[in-house]
Amino acid sequence: MKKQIITGLRFLTLMTILTGIVYPAIVTVITSLFFNREVHGSLVERNGVILGSELIGQNFSSPEYFWSRPSFNNYNPLPSGASNLGLLNPLLINKIIQREKEFLQGNKIKGNLNIPPEMVTASASGLDPHISPTAALLQVNRVAKARGMNQERHDQLVSLINELTEKRQFSLLGEPRINVFLLNLKVDNLK
């Protein structure tokens, strides 16, 4: 019995070194060699300032930017998380109805419309960087107007959305989507 305890102690020590230090170190070395941008969070810089990560969503609420999804933590990554509201919870239903109103009014959309559901519901991580291309196209008029763009610029926005739309991966997996942060970054650069 005592022998098993000593063996156990040694085994725990050895495995902590092997799977807790050596293994992460091996993975870090290999991945840093080949994917140096990814290991550090796929960061995006402009004039030496870190603007964010292209994988982490940001809060966009002013009219001249394309809006991102509602977020439970307002895109503060510390910590990530969701509302965890049940479907029948009045809090959730009221929030959805209110967001629908805001989206329609904010974009001056009249009449009946199937609002893309991601625009009126909060994501799982609170950091969802994407919206559907439809949701982006619905915002073009607002963004163009807020930036005082003429028709030609307006069309540029549309083609920018088409250009940045990510298809299903390998034409098969996931959903078509557009990265709001990268889109807004490009919009800022349109001169």
Added chain:
Amino acid sequence: MNISDFTQVVLFLLVLIILTPLLGRYMARVFLDENHVLKTMVSPVEKAIYRLISCKEEEMDWKKYTFSLLVFNFMGILFLFLLQLCQNYLPLNPQKLPAPSWLLALNTSISFVTNTNWQSYGGETALSYLVQMAGLTVQNFLSAATGIAVLLAIIRGLVRKTTNKIGNFWVDSTRSILYILLPLSILLAIILTAQGVVQTFHPYVKATTLMGSEQIIPLGPVSSQIAIKQLGTNGGGFFNANSAHPFENPTPFSNFLEMLAILLIPSALTFTYGRLIGSNRQGWTMFLVMFTLLIIGLSISYYSEYKFSAIGGLINNMEGKETRFGLSNSVLWSVLTTSASNGSINAMMDSLTPLAGMVAMFNIMLGEVIFGGVGSGIYGMIMFIILTVFIAGLMVGRSPEFLGKKVEAFEVKMAILAILAPNLVILAFSAISCLTTAGITGLNNPGPHGLSEILYCFSSAAGNNGSAFAGLNSNTSFYNILTGLGMVIGRFGVIIPVLAMAGNMAGKKTIPLSGGTFRTDTWLFGLLLLSVIIIVGGLTFFPALSLGPLVEHLLLIK
């Protein structure tokens, strides 16, 4: 559900079926100590480990095996507990995070050692890189290895005759780590990083967003932990949002791989099991029973999510779901992660439609035998097989036997114990929580959904799953103690009877097959097994479920 959604599900299932015999055959070779690809390269390391821990590779009887396992798991809990409490004095804590409260630390330690990975904390705001790496990641490996070790022991009990030896715990654990878990994890971690999962020791990054506000972006050695978290059916995320977090699961492809990693080893182990007991048919019978349960769960969940999630006039509900995965991949994940005792998530269980939430809960309540945890799924299923053989024996009036071994009173007692221990935790602890103020103050949702949150919490703890209806605030003394206790009972309350049965079975003689033997590798037996699982689960939990998710569903369609 459109064609694209359907294709993604079918593709996933196909890849899983194809990989099952491939990996299953390899694992059988590893456990039989036959030649395989990694043998020449890694076996010097294996031998060195035995030398360093002064393990003579001699076989143990069931008591020694159980003692080694329990002592080792206890030391794991203790070490992880102390590591967390000291994190503010230790290196690799760039954010200077303080130590968690001792109850939370204890809960987390039990959680990771029992392969549950229930998390009452949010990784990015609570634990240092060192704790996540040298504490949690390590237990992700060790708890999975423990599960496989128990499986190997019960298999030896079934196969061997008139011996009291059921293997060596240290050898079994070492082999599954060195030849299976580590190589697969390294491979998966590298591919995940290629997709964007971070892997660094740099401190969190401060960014200035396009709108001009400040955003602190957490980093860490993530992909090395995520790989084993998925492969070892652990499920404890590096970040609070688990695999919904873009740094844990950035693309649909990473999502596909992580889903595959949830079921890969548990599914392949059905084949390994068949190989090791000398009958591939037995392995495939088990696979088919599990696969059928998986398909039933998937069908109900998809039906519910596509049909009933239109609240507030929406086409479908994306609350708690990520755009890149969409409804389809979110639902698929929720069923997979609860079938296996993984418990990682890519969408919030709490915000699923009531029936989809119920499927997730029921999957766990069945005892985590739909592929289940690494190792634990199969030995859990063996308990149900023993029970089924016993019931079949009663029906036809013959003395029951399984793989040539007589199933007697002791086996049936152990099987029942192993099946009932988690069930008791779920119902009793849920009842206690419903009746106490401490239990209901943490609720995030009113009405039947609140009951679902509590039921799910203890199902998750007792089933060693680890996912949650996360609205429930479980970081209270009340929940930290009760879930901690639940995890211990749900893990060791099953392992000890299984090992006792292994020891008892190994001592028996083998009876040759005769015409009167009730065969256990046929469609008939598969159906019988399926019915026993559903009836046991159904009878035990139907009353509780009808007050929670079922009522909520009726309210939803009203």
